[in-house]
Amino acid sequence: MAIKVSENGRLFTLQTKDSSYQMFADSRNVLLHLYYGKKIGEENLSDLIFCTDMGFSGNPEEAGSDRSYSLDTLPQEVPSSGVGDYRDDMVRIRHADGSCAADFRFVSAEVQDGSYRVPGMPALYDTQDEKGETLVITMKEKASDVMLKLFYGVFENQNVITRAARLENHGSSAIALEKMLSFSMDVLFGDYEMVYFAGRHAMERTMERIPVQRAKVEIGSIRGTSSHHYNPAVILCEEGAGEEYGACIGACLAYSGNFVAAAQKDQKNQTRFQMGIHPTQFCFRLEEGEAFDTPQVILSYSGSGFAVLSHQYHEIIREHMCRGAYKHARRPILINNWEATYFDFNEEKILKIAKQASELGIEMLVLDDGWFGKRDDDNSGLGDWYVNEKKMNGTMAQLSSKIHALGMKFGLWFEPEMISEDSDLYRTHPEWALQIPGRVPNRGRNQLVLDMSREDVREYLLERMTTIVREASIDYVKWDMNRSLSDGFSCLLSPEKGGEVYHRFVLGVYDLLERFLAACPNLLLEGCSGGGGRFDAGMMYYSPQIWCSDNTDAINRLSIQYGSSFFYPISTVGAHVSVCPNHQTARTTPFETRGNVALSGSFGYEMDLNKIPDEEKEMVKVQVAAMKNYYDLTHEGLYYRLSAPGKKDFMAWEFVAKDQSRALITLVKTDAQGNPLPVHTKICGLNPGKQYQCKLNGRVASGETWNHAGFTLHQTLREYDSLLIEFAEV
Numbered sequence: 267m268a269i270k271v272s273e274n275g276r277l278f279t280l281q282t283k284d285s286s287y288q289m290f291a292d293s294r295n296v297l298l299h300l301y302y303g304k305k306i307g308e309e310n311l312s313d314l315i316f317c318t319d320m321g322f323s324g325n326p327e328e329a330g331s332d333r334s335y336s337l338d339t340l341p342q343e344v345p346s347s348g349v350g351d352y353r354d355d356m357v358r359i360r361h362a363d364g365s366c367a368a369d370f371r372f373v374s375a376e377v378q379d380g381s382y383r384v385p386g387m388p389a390l391y392d393t394q395d396e397k398g399e400t401l402v403i404t405m406k407e408k409a410s411d412v413m414l415k416l417f418y419g420v421f422e423n424q425n426v427i428t429r430a431a432r433l434e435n436h437g438s439s440a441i442a443l444e445k446m447l448s449f450s451m452d453v454l455f456g457d458y459e460m461v462y463f464a465g466r467h468a469m470e471r472t473m474e475r476i477p478v479q480r481a482k483v484e485i486g487s488i489r490g491t492s493s494h495h496y497n498p499a500v501i502l503c504e505e506g507a508g509e510e511y512g513a514c515i516g517a518c519l520a521y522s523g524n525f526v527a528a529a530q531k532d533q534k535n536q537t538r539f540q541m542g543i544h545p546t547q548f549c550f551r552l553e554e555g556e557a558f559d560t561p562q563v564i565l566s567y568s569g570s571g572f573a574v575l576s577h578q579y580h581e582i583i584r585e586h587m588c589r590g591a592y593k594h595a596r597r598p599i600l601i602n603n604w605e606a607t608y609f610d611f612n613e614e615k616i617l618k619i620a621k622q623a624s625e626l627g628i629e630m631l632v633l634d635d636g637w638f639g640k641r642d643d644d645n646s647g648l649g650d651w652y653v654n655e656k657k658m659n660g661t662m663a664q665l666s667s668k669i670h671a672l673g674m675k676f677g678l679w680f681e682p683e684m685i686s687e688d689s690d691l692y693r694t695h696p697e698w699a700l701q702i703p704g705r706v707p708n709r710g711r712n713q714l715v716l717d718m719s720r721e722d723v724r725e726y727l728l729e730r731m732t733t734i735v736r737e738a739s740i741d742y743v744k745w746d747m748n749r750s751l752s753d754g755f756s757c758l759l760s761p762e763k764g765g766e767v768y769h770r771f772v773l774g775v776y777d778l779l780e781r782f783l784a785a786c787p788n789l790l791l792e793g794c795s796g797g798g799g800r801f802d803a804g805m806m807y808y809s810p811q812i813w814c815s816d817n818t819d820a821i822n823r824l825s826i827q828y829g830s831s832f833f834y835p836i837s838t839v840g841a842h843v844s845v846c847p848n849h850q851t852a853r854t855t856p857f858e859t860r861g862n863v864a865l866s867g868s869f870g871y872e873m874d875l876n877k878i879p880d881e882e883k884e885m886v887k888v889q890v891a892a893m894k895n896y897y898d899l900t901h902e903g904l905y906y907r908l909s910a911p912g913k914k915d916f917m918a919w920e921f922v923a924k925d926q927s928r929a930l931i932t933l934v935k936t937d938a939q940g941n942p943l944p945v946h947t948k949i950c951g952l953n954p955g956k957q958y959q960c961k962l963n964g965r966v967a968s969g970e971t972w973n974h975a976g977f978t979l980h981q982t983l984r985e986y987d988s989l990l991i992e993f994a995e996v
């Protein structure tokens with residue numbers, strides 16, 4: 267059992283392979299957070315807490331005359347709201363009388379076999395090989411009939427602890443839930459930094475780090491999606507932590523909508539760490555008997571830096587979050603026509619691209635935006651999911667059979683959640699778009715957003731998508747989403763439910779995804795939101811790969827893919843070779859480097875291969891072979907970041923096979939300097955007791971030697987040149 271409960275039923279220690287998490291219901295039934303760190307025993311750590319009367323930190327009635335007992339200073343699992351804890355709350359309730367207070371006290375706890383589910387939302391699931399365990403702690407609000415269930419899931423091998431919460435209104439009057447996060451934790455001691463991944467469209471997930479002090483460190487999204495701008499995954503780490511050094515706690519939210527993540531030191535230098543749905547544009551009304559569930563947050567601890575933390579996240583997401591026919595099956599190498607043609611295509615052009623691609627070994631043609639309705643640019647047609655048979659010179663089934671006849675699979679682009687004002691759908695159902703009566707809605711890419719909280723909207727989309735996929739034997743769908751939400755108003759919800767739209771939108775998207783995949787179980791789904799605007803663990807429950815960025819520039823991709831790698835398995839990172847000068851940056855990089863960078867992801871092409879010179883066509887064949895050769899490394903192996911963007915004049919990273927029989931280092935020269943310095947890179951993760959040969963220079967040494975001494979390159983690389991360097995056991 268990974269979950270240990272003391273005899274009196276009040277001390278809970280969650281044990282994983284290398285970490286422990288402890289909490290204790292004290293004599294006043296406050297649930298204290300005591301520890302999250304390197305593995306320890308099950309002794310009660312309450313003794314770590316020392317309280318004095320700090321002044322201006324009031325005392326709850328149970329404290330009696332003890333002025334040192336204060337909700338404002340105790341480390342807690344569910345901080346109270348409005349009754350004397352002046353730090354950030356986790357659950358905020360507006361009661362029927364207008365008061366705003368929540369003070370949860372421990373009632374009982376129960377250990378359950380297996381992992382818990384989160385209704386309507388993604389969550390880590392059990393496999394035949396590995397089951398989680400669940401602790402459910404029930405708390406009661408002191409002065410009302412509101413109950414709170416805290417869920418703790420434990421996956422021992424990956425050092426993962428999940429949290430989620432359910433609030434139930436057992437009272438006779440309605441309450442308004444103004445804030446409800448997935449977790450809160452008060453780390454007792456230590457100085458920390460928060461690592462987060464920020465950016466913008468086409469420049470997502472740049473790693474940044476900032477010390478956590480008394481000024482709050484907070485990131486989040488109120489765009490209705492997890493966003494390009496901030497990713498819902500952060501690390502609270504010891505000051506100065508690096509790849510191989512330092513304690514770190516990761517928090518990764520399995521949710522694709524508005525979120526917040528925050529860390530702040532309090533007056534005692536304890537760090538309150540929190541994450542969950544963003545309270546902005548959020549207010550849930552719960553009538554008697556109704557409940558609200560938070561999304562799941564996936565926590566993981568590493569006592570030795572980011573590399574181990576990433577390995578834990580990669581494995582848990584790959585094995586217990588990603589699902590479907592392609593969870594482990596090799597994904598087809600695809601060619602997507604977007605950058606090749608944009609909207610300017612017809613059947614002939616598509617077939618020509620497919621034919622050339624199939625001759626070079628590419629396995630799937632993906633037809634991107636523009637095949638439906640009236641859609642020759644991005645100003646019209648969204649919502650009209652009917653094949654434009656004039657443009658396609660026939661039905662989609664006909665095109666599909668021609669692609670299949672080339673021995674290729676066939677994929678199709680959809681943007682289900684959107685509607686163009688210039689569409690038959692909008693002309694028939696303007697009320698299906700999110701918009702506020704009396705306001706002209708804000709447009710993004712000249713389109714509006716469908717009200718995904720509506721059952722009728724989802725039914726329409728499900729029928730359209732499944733019909734097309736089935737009729738045309740589609741093998742793959744790219745599920746896109748190309749704007750941020752605004753004007754979040756649903757005409758079906760009563761006024762007091764106006765604050766529920768953003769969350770109900772996400773629930774609606776998940777519901778449609780679930781039903782669509784159930785109807786088409788063999789489909790490979792690739793998520794997308796203008797590239798990586800919804801690159802989150804929640805979407806990975808439905809799509810085992812996500813188009814990582816609209817930016818295909820191999821050099822920009824180095825930092826985007828670097829940032830993505832902290833939490834997300836490399837197998838989830840959609841990465842394509844495109845033409846140069848690059849369409850986003852106008853930069854020219856060698857074809858080989860574009861391939862080498864894209865090989866560290868879910869590999870494909872985004873160009874017309876008819877238009878490249880013969881020597882590049884030959885390189886396509888080499889890249890296709892490399893993708894197959896290295897697939898077990900890139901998709902299932904251990905990933906190591908060997909350098910950080912901007913720190914050196916090259917970037918390097920490494921994959922090590924699960925059985926440590928071989929490893930692959932990718933090295934990209936990012937800057938050329940006069941009188942260049944030698945390129946030396948560290949090597950990680952080889953088996954110390956085995957001998958490995960470097961395929962580049964033939965040198966043989968033990969894993970121990972390579973791991974500690976690293977590797978020096980005996981050649982000079984030009985700017986943007988790159989190498990794949992394999993190490994094989996001999």
Ligand code: GLA
Pocket residue numbers: 604634635644679746748794795796797813815816
């Ligand atoms: C988004 C996607 C692109 C492409 C276009 C089509 O920007 O990220 O890959 O599919 O939409 O409109």
